[in-house]
Amino acid sequence: MSKVKIGTVQMSCVADKQTNLNKAIEKIKEAAAKGAQIVCLQELFTSLYFCDVEDYDNFELAEPIPGPSTEALSPVAKELGVVIIASLFEKRAQGLYHNTTAVIDADGTYLGKYRKMHIPDDPAFYEKFYFTPGDLGYKVFPTKFGKVGVLICWDQWYPEASRITALMGADIMFYPTAIGWATDQDEETNQDQYNAWQTIQRSHAVANGVPVVSVNRVGFEQDGAMKFWGGSFVTNAQGKLLYLGSHDKEEVVVTEVDLAQTDYMRKHWPFLRDRRIETYSPITKRFIDED
Numbered sequence: 001m002s003k004v005k006i007g008t009v010q011m012s013c014v015a016d017k018q019t020n021l022n023k024a025i026e027k028i029k030e031a032a033a034k035g036a037q038i039v040c041l042q043e044l045f046t047s048l049y050f051c052d053v054e055d056y057d058n059f060e061l062a063e064p065i066p067g068p069s070t071e072a073l074s075p076v077a078k079e080l081g082v083v084i085i086a087s088l089f090e091k092r093a094q095g096l097y098h099n100t101t102a103v104i105d106a107d108g109t110y111l112g113k114y115r116k117m118h119i120p121d122d123p124a125f126y127e128k129f130y131f132t133p134g135d136l137g138y139k140v141f142p143t144k145f146g147k148v149g150v151l152i153c154w155d156q157w158y159p160e161a162s163r164i165t166a167l168m169g170a171d172i173m174f175y176p177t178a179i180g181w182a183t184d185q186d187e188e189t190n191q192d193q194y195n196a197w198q199t200i201q202r203s204h205a206v207a208n209g210v211p212v213v214s215v216n217r218v219g220f221e222q223d224g225a226m227k228f229w230g231g232s233f234v235t236n237a238q239g240k241l242l243y244l245g246s247h248d249k250e251e252v253v254v255t256e257v258d259l260a261q262t263d264y265m266r267k268h269w270p271f272l273r274d275r276r277i278e279t280y281s282p283i284t285k286r287f288i289d290e291d
Contacts, residue, residue: 007036078108
């Protein structure tokens with residue numbers, strides 16, 4: 001199948017996990033009713049974005065994967081015949097936690113998980129306190145509707161991650177995300193940050209010739225000090241915006257992407273053909289000193 005309908009769920013969250021999970025399921029059903037075949041949820045959708053503080057109590061939000069959330073989502077995927085991409089807080093073992101996305105196929109089968117590789121540590125984004133970097137490598141999941149590559153939020157700034165995922169055969173790259181503006185920033189800074197965020201991800205579509213889907217949350221969190229900027233989007237294989245979400249509204253939108261464009265783009269813009277892989281060994285160094 002060449003054309004695939006992508007459902008994006010951009011929503012706000014509350015403190016109660018079950019309320020968020022129930023809300024997400026209703027929105028998955030809404031996306032499916034609109035024709036979605038693959039539905040992507042935002043990063044850590046079962047909770048508020050708790051990484052704004054370093055609080056040991058927040059570890060109680062974590063769960064095993066597979067576990068309660070995947071067990072709730074799998075029958076939904078099977079009933080609706082949709083693939084679900086679900087970002088969760090994983091408890092791997094006592095004292096060991098990951099920021100992880102599970103992928104469930106359209107027949108309800110749990111296909112596996114990707115653990116976020118790049119972990120930020122910035123004011124109000126204290127993820128290193130909670131998450132161990134991923135150790136599963138980059139992942140591609142063979143679903144009913146195509147090979148799905150998944151990366152998570154901070155991963156989106158790294159072209160190495162998108163390149164490797166594309167080289168592994170991803171037909172579409174998904175980025176569940178939680179990113180926002182500090183409410184004390186001026187509007188110009190806000191727009192500069194959002195434009196940079198969108199541009200880097202659209203560039204991954206261009207460089208790799210695959211559609212990119214980025215799903216962010218909306219709403220004020222962290223006692224009103226952070227506004228998650230929404231702006232979820234879907235691009236085609238040349239980085240053209242096919243859907244662009246608002247900055248402040250919950251949205252369930254279905255966007256069709258044409259996977260056949262990848263072959264066309266890679267023939268006419270042959271970046272993969274012209275890669276000089278024998279020259280790239282310096283990329284594995286932290287920094288290249290002149291001496």
